[in-house]
Amino acid sequence: MEGYKSFLFFLVSALVLGFTLVIFVLVWVLDYSDGLAWDGGNAEFNWHPVLIITGFIFIEGIAIIVYRLPWTWKCSKLLMKCIHAGLHLTATTLVVVALVAVFEYHNAKHIPNLYSLHSWVGLTVVILFVLQLFVSIIVYLLPITPVSIRAAFMSIHVYGGLLLFGCIMGTALMGLTEKLIFSLRKPAYSSFPPEGIFVNTLGLLIIVFGGLILWIATRPGWKRPPEHVEKDQHPLGSEVDDVSTTDYSKNKSDVELNSEARKRNLTLDEAGQRSTM
Amino acid sequence: MEGYKSFLFFLVSALVLGFTLVIFVLVWVLDYSDGLAWDGGNAEFNWHPVLIITGFIFIEGIAIIVYRLPWTWKCSKLLMKCIHAGLHLTATTLVVVALVAVFEYHNAKHIPNLYSLHSWVGLTVVILFVLQLFVSIIVYLLPITPVSIRAAFMSIHVYGGLLLFGCIMGTALMGLTEKLIFSLRKPAYSSFPPEGIFVNTLGLLIIVFGGLILWIATRPGWKRPPEHVEKDQHPLGSEVDDVSTTDYSKNKSDVELNSEARKRNLTLDEAGQRSTM
Numbered sequence: 299m300e301g302y303k304s305f306l307f308f309l310v311s312a313l314v315l316g317f318t319l320v321i322f323v324l325v326w327v328l329d330y331s332d333g334l335a336w337d338g339g340n341a342e343f344n345w346h347p348v349l350i351i352t353g354f355i356f357i358e359g360i361a362i363i364v365y366r367l368p369w370t371w372k373c374s375k376l377l378m379k380c381i382h383a384g385l386h387l388t389a390t391t392l393v394v395v396a397l398v399a400v401f402e403y404h405n406a407k408h409i410p411n412l413y414s415l416h417s418w419v420g421l422t423v424v425i426l427f428v429l430q431l432f433v434s435i436i437v438y439l440l441p442i443t444p445v446s447i448r449a450a451f452m453s454i455h456v457y458g459g460l461l462l463f464g465c466i467m468g469t470a471l472m473g474l475t476e477k478l479i480f481s482l483r484k485p486a487y488s489s490f491p492p493e494g495i496f497v498n499t500l501g502l503l504i505i506v507f508g509g510l511i512l513w514i515a516t517r518p519g520w521k522r523p524p525e526h527v528e529k530d531q532h533p534l535g536s537e538v539d540d541v542s543t544t545d546y547s548k549n550k551s552d553v554e555l556n557s558e559a560r561k562r563n564l565t566l567d568e569a570g571q572r573s574t575m
Numbered sequence: 576m577e578g579y580k581s582f583l584f585f586l587v588s589a590l591v592l593g594f595t596l597v598i599f600v601l602v603w604v605l606d607y608s609d610g611l612a613w614d615g616g617n618a619e620f621n622w623h624p625v626l627i628i629t630g631f632i633f634i635e636g637i638a639i640i641v642y643r644l645p646w647t648w649k650c651s652k653l654l655m656k657c658i659h660a661g662l663h664l665t666a667t668t669l670v671v672v673a674l675v676a677v678f679e680y681h682n683a684k685h686i687p688n689l690y691s692l693h694s695w696v697g698l699t700v701v702i703l704f705v706l707q708l709f710v711s712i713i714v715y716l717l718p719i720t721p722v723s724i725r726a727a728f729m730s731i732h733v734y735g736g737l738l739l740f741g742c743i744m745g746t747a748l749m750g751l752t753e754k755l756i757f758s759l760r761k762p763a764y765s766s767f768p769p770e771g772i773f774v775n776t777l778g779l780l781i782i783v784f785g786g787l788i789l790w791i792a793t794r795p796g797w798k799r800p801p802e803h804v805e806k807d808q809h810p811l812g813s814e815v816d817d818v819s820t821t822d823y824s825k826n827k828s829d830v831e832l833n834s835e836a837r838k839r840n841l842t843l844d845e846a847g848q849r850s851t852m
Contacts (some may be wrong), residue, residue: 344827410765415752415778422779457793461786468782471750475692479756488687500797501692505745509738516734 299368300519312363312510316356319507322500323351330493331481336399338406340481344401347473353392355504359511361385362463365522366514378522379439388433393424416472423465430458460515467508474501525536576645577796589640589787594634596784599777600628608758613676615683617758622676624750630669631743632781636788638662639740642799643791655799656716662710668759670701691751700742708737737792744785751778 299305327334327344333347335341366384369450404411412421437443437451474497478487485491514520576582604621605610611625612618639649675676682689689698714720714728751774755764762768791797 343744376693377708398600413765413767413771415748418775419748419782457790464741465782468748471692471749471812473748475752476756479753488690489609490690494690498692502695511739512736516834
C-alpha cells in the first residue's frame with residue numbers, strides 16, 4: 299500500500315474518534331439525561347441517539363472502509379463481502395431498534411410521528427439504505443447475478459453508499475438540534491448550558507469522523523488492489539465469479555499488466571483531478 | 576465525452592432543481608413568512624435562508640461542476656479557473672451578507688449568537704470555505720506557486736471542496752429544522768401545517784440537488800480531459816505552467832499515450848471500484 303503511514307494515521311484517528319462518539323452519546327444520555335430503559339419515557343427515547351450513533355455512524359463507517367484494511371487483502375473476496383454485508387446488517391438491526399424506540403416514545407407521549415424534516419430525511423435514508431443492502435446482497439453475494447449487472451451496478455453501489463452515509467450525518471445533526479431545542483428549557487439552549495455545549499461538540503465530532511471515513515474511502519491508492527483479487531476464485535465456479543476476477547484473472551501476464559496499469563491509473567487519476575482545477 | 580446524454584440529463588436536472596430551490600425559498604419567505612427587508616426583524620432574518628440557498632447551495636453547486644461542462648473544454652484553463660474562483664467568490668459574498676443579516680436580527684431581538692450546533696457548524700464551514708478559497712487562489716491562480724505544491728494540494732482541494740459542500744447541506748438542514756421549530760407555534764410544527772410540509776419538501780430537494788452535483792463531480796468519464804489541457808499554455812510562461820500542462824505537454828507522443836492511458840484509467844478506475852466490493 300502506498301502511503302501506509304498516512305493510512306494508519308487516518309485509520310487510528312477514525313477508530314479513536316468513533317469510540318469517542320459512542321462514549322460521548324453514552325455520557326450524554328446517562329449523565330445529562332434520564333439514562334437508558336424501555337419504559338416509554340425519555341430513557342427509552344435515549345436509545346435512539348445511542349443506537350444511531352453506534353450503529354448507523356460508527357459501525358457503518360467501519361463497514362465502508364473495511365476493504366481498505368491492507369491486512370485483509372490476503373483474505374478471500376467472498377469473506378470480505380460477507381464481513382462488509384454483516385456490518386451493514388448489524389447497523390441496520392441497531393437502526394430498526396432505534397426507530398422502534400422513538401416511535402414508542404412518541405406514541406406513549408402522544409407526540410405526532412413523522413412531522414419533522416429530521417424524520418422525513420431519516421426515514422427516507424433508512425428505506426434507501428435497506429433497499430441498497432437488499433439489492434447489493436442479490437447482486438454481489440448471490441451467484442445467480444450476471445457479471446454485466448454486477449459491473450453496471452458498482453458505481454451506483456459505491457456512490458449510493460457514500461451519499462447515504464453523508465445523509466446519515468446530516469440527519470443525526472438535525473436530530474441533535476431538535477433534541478437540544480426541545481429538552482433544554484431551564485436553562486435554555488441559548489444560554490450555553492453544559493449539555494448544549496457537550497452535544498454541540500458531539501455534533502462537530504460526528505462531522506470529523508464522517509470526514510475521516512470519506513477520506514479513507516476515496517483515496518485511489520488505498521483501494522484493495524485488483525491483483526489480490528486474482529487469487530479469489532468464487533467457490534461456486536467461474537461462471538459466477540466476481541466482476542473483478544472475471545475481468546482480470548485470465549493469466550499471469552494480465553496480472554503484471556494490471557499491476558503496471560494500476561500504477562499509471564493512480565498517476566493519471568491525480569492528473570484527472572488536476573485537469574479539473 | 577462518454578455518456579453525454581446521461582451527463583445532459585443530470586446537468587439539466589441539477590439546474591432545474593437548483594432554480595426550484597431558489598423559487599421554494601423565495602415562496603417560503605414571501606408567502607409564508609414576513610417577506611424581505613433590512614429592518615432588524617423577521618424580514619431581515621429571511622435574507623439568511625434566501626442568500627444561503629442561492630449562494631452557498633445553488634451557485635456553489637454550479638461552481639463545483641463548471642469544469643465538467645464539455646462546451647468549456649475548448650476554453651483556456653486559466654479562463655475556467657477564473658470562472659470557478661469567481662463563482663466561489665460570488666457565493667462567499669452572498670454568504671457574508673447572509674451572516675450579517677442573522678447576526679443583526681439576533682442582536683436586534685436580544686437573542687444570543689452562536690449557541691446552536693447549526694451556528695457552530697455553519698461558522699466553521701464558512702471559515703474553512705474562505706480559507707480554502709484563499710489558499711486555492713494563491714496555489715492555482717498566482718504564477719509564483721511551484722508546480723510540486725499545486726500537485727500536492729490538489730487532492731485536498733478537491734476533497735475539501737466536496738466535503739464542505741456536503742457540510743453546507745447538513746448545516747442548511749439544521750437551519751431549516753431550527754427555524755421551523757422556533758417559528759411554527761400556532762399551528763405547531765407537529766400538527767403538519769402547510770409551511771412545515773413546504774419547508775420539509777425544500778429540505779428534501781436540497782439533498783437531491785446536492786446528490787446530483789456530487790454525482791456529476793465524481794464521475795471519472797465526465798472530467799475535463801488532460802489532452803485538452805495540453806493546448807493551454809500559461810500566459811506567464813512555462814515555469815509557472817499549470818500542473819497538468821507541466822506533466823503532460825512534452826510532445827505529441829505523450830498526448831497520444833495520455834489519451835490511451837486515460838481510457839485505461841477509466842476502465843481501471845471502475846475495476847478499482849469493483850475490487851472494493
